[in-house]
Amino acid sequence: xxxxxxxxxxxxxxxxxxxxxxxxxxxxxxxxxxxxxxxxxxxxxxxxxxxxxxxxxxxxxxxxxxxxxxxxxxxxxxxxxxxxxxxxxxxxxxxxxxxxxxxxxxxxxxxxxxxxxxxxxxxxxxxxxxxxxxxxxxxxxxxxxxxxxxxxxxxxxxxxxxxxxxxxxxxxxxxxxxxxxxxxxxxxxxxxxxxxxxxxxxxxxxxxxxxxxxxxxxxxxxxxxxxxxxxxxxxxxxxxxxxxxxxxxxxxxxxxxxxxxxxxxxxxxxxxxxxxxxxxxxxxxxxxxxxxxxxxxxxxxxxxxxxxxxxxxxxxxxxxxxxxxxxxxxxxxxxxxxxxxxxxxxxxxxxxxxxxxxxxxxxxxxxxxxxxxxxxxxx
Numbered sequence: 124x125x126x127x128x129x130x131x132x133x134x135x136x137x138x139x140x141x142x143x144x145x146x147x148x149x150x151x152x153x154x155x156x157x158x159x160x161x162x163x164x165x166x167x168x169x170x171x172x173x174x175x176x177x178x179x180x181x182x183x184x185x186x187x188x189x190x191x192x193x194x195x196x197x198x199x200x201x202x203x204x205x206x207x208x209x210x211x212x213x214x215x216x217x218x219x220x221x222x223x224x225x226x227x228x229x230x231x232x233x234x235x236x237x238x239x240x241x242x243x244x245x246x247x248x249x250x251x252x253x254x255x256x257x258x259x260x261x262x263x264x265x266x267x268x269x270x271x272x273x274x275x276x277x278x279x280x281x282x283x284x285x286x287x288x289x290x291x292x293x294x295x296x297x298x299x300x301x302x303x304x305x306x307x308x309x310x311x312x313x314x315x316x317x318x319x320x321x322x323x324x325x326x327x328x329x330x331x332x333x334x335x336x337x338x339x340x341x342x343x344x345x346x347x348x349x350x351x352x353x354x355x356x357x358x359x360x361x362x363x364x365x366x367x368x369x370x371x372x373x374x375x376x377x378x379x380x381x382x383x384x385x386x387x388x389x390x391x392x393x394x395x396x397x398x399x400x401x402x403x404x405x406x407x408x409x410x411x412x413x414x415x416x417x418x419x420x421x422x423x424x425x426x427x428x429x430x431x432x433x434x435x436x437x438x439x440x441x442x443x444x445x446x447x448x449x450x451x452x453x454x455x456x457x458x459x460x461x462x463x464x465x466x467x468x469x470x471x472x473x474x475x476x477x478x479x480x481x482x483x484x485x486x487x488x489x490x491x492x493x494x495x496x497x498x499x500x501x502x
Contacts, residue, residue, distance in 0.1 A: 125168040128188045133164065135194050136181050139203050140218050150180050150215075182219050201225055202312055202344055210347040210364060217305040220295060221346055224310075224318050228291070231471050238478035242289040242467065244315045249340045255366050258340065259373035266336065267377065270406065274325035277408045279463050281332055286467035289315055290339060292332065294462035296321040310346040311338035321462065323444070326410045327351065333374045337367030351412045372417055375409040383414065389424035395432060412436050464490065469500060476501075 137147055144161055152158040159173065178185055198205040202221065213221075235242055246265075249258055265288065268280030282292045295318065297304055309331040310318045317335045322328045331349050338345050343363050360368070373380060382403065389396050404411045412433065419429040472489055475481045487494050 124171045126171050126174060126189060127168050128174060129191045130165045130167070132188050132190065132194060133177065135196060136183070138196050139201055139222070140181075140215065141203070141207075147180070151176060180215075182223070202346070206344055210345055210361070211307055213346060214303075214306045216303040217307045217346065220305055220307075220318075221310060224293060224295075224316065225312065227293070228312065228316050231291070231468070234471055234475040234480055237480045238474040240471070240474045240478075242315075242471065244290070245288045246290070246340065248342050251341070251362055251366055255337070255370035256373045259370050262336070262340065262370075263374050263377055267374070271408075272405055274329065274408050275463075278325050278329050278332065281329065282463055283466045285317065285332075285336070286465050286470075289467060290317060290336075291315055291467055292317045292319065292465045293468070294319050294321055294328075296460050296462055298459065306348055307346055308349045309335045311335045311344055313342060313344055315339070321460065324410065326404070326408055329375065329408050330371055330410065330413060333371035334367045336374070337370040338363070340370070341366065351410060351416065372409070372413060376403075376407055379403050379407050383417070386418065386423055389415075389418050390428055395424075395428065461491070473501065 136142075137144070148159070148161055148164075151164070163169065164173070164177070174185060174188060177188070181187075194200070196204055202225065203218070211217075266281065266284045268277055268284055271277050271280070282294075285292045293316070297320065305320060308320050308322070308327075312318075317332065317339065319328055319331055319335070322331070330351065334349055335345075341363065345363070347364075376383065382399070386396055386399075400411055400414050403409075403414060415424070415429060415432050415436075418424050419426070424432075469490070472481070472486055476483065476486045481489075483494065483497060486500075487497055490500060492500065
């Protein structure tokens with residue numbers, strides 16, 4: 124069966140993903156004895172089976188290619204047309220995820236407009252000339268969720284604090300058996316969307332959220348992999364990244380930075396301040412690695428000692444993960460992990476439902492819940 128397609132939409136996707144014709148055809152013909160030619164793809168009608176193979180690359184849905192309405196390559200349509208270079212060279216799966224959340228944001232904006240609801244962005248903007256430490260102190264009064272040793276609860280409340288200021292925060296989860304994985308940890312898209320990848324450590328995810336909040340304050344879009352082990356190499360990062368890293372650290376540490384400032388040196392003579400730093404990490408929800416990195420940047424420990432500490436932390440982490448894997452190896456079934464839902468996201472869908480913009484089926488689909496659970500998500 125052949126279907127009529129809009130080839131301009133394939134050209135649009137190639138431009139969006141910065142994918143050459145050769146790269147596109149290599150992906151399309153991968154693992155196939157019978158290879159297709161570009162001329163076959165770019166014809167008015169193609170086989171349905173071939174269209175499905177094309178969509179397996181871009182994940183847009185078959186109706187996308189049969190739509191003949193214009194799709195301009197403008198700055199308004201995607202971050203990939205607004206910005207050409209990111210801190211991380213993004214792989215295909217990362218670009219798919221970004222594109223998916225861009226589509227979701229467009230959908231939410233449409234819901235808000237049709238429901239006549241204005242979720243105005245409430246946060247002041249700053250520049251690189253502003254001191255990130257001082258800004259962190261100010262912003263902490265608005266966004267910090269308070270003291271809790273439960274890192275997941277801290278992250279959940281942090282996300283809700285963002286929602287109070289009309290910032291959408293979304294989490295996406297990559298299951299253990301997923302073949303293609305993203306090479307990004309978080310992103311910020313103007314004016315008010317932050318996306319986080321679920322990490323094995325909630326403390327790492329908390330740092331990513333604080334970092335992306337920094338981008339939000341600067342109004343500087345970014346999609347990136349945030350490697351705490353690389354934060355010590357400051358000359359590898361742009362001024363924006365250094366500002367956001369500093370902001371994130373001081374935002375999470377809060378008054379505990381005073382305790383850290385009292386440390387004069389970190390070495391074997393004081394057991395690398397192990398107990399103190401572990402306690403600070405527990406009470407502030409910032410990782411030990413981030414704290415040691417700050418101590419190294421402040422020249423309170425040598426590079427040799429810093430590398431040794433990094434190796435020790437990595438080794439202990441590997442042991443914990445191996446033990447956890449062994450404990451879960453023989454377990455059968457188990458529920459699929461679910462992302463933390465932003466209160467703002469739920470409220471947007473509620474307004475859309477109550478104003479008749481969407482129906483209950485769409486409401487449940489957006490929240491990925493069963494219809495029998497809908498009352499739990501209504502006021």
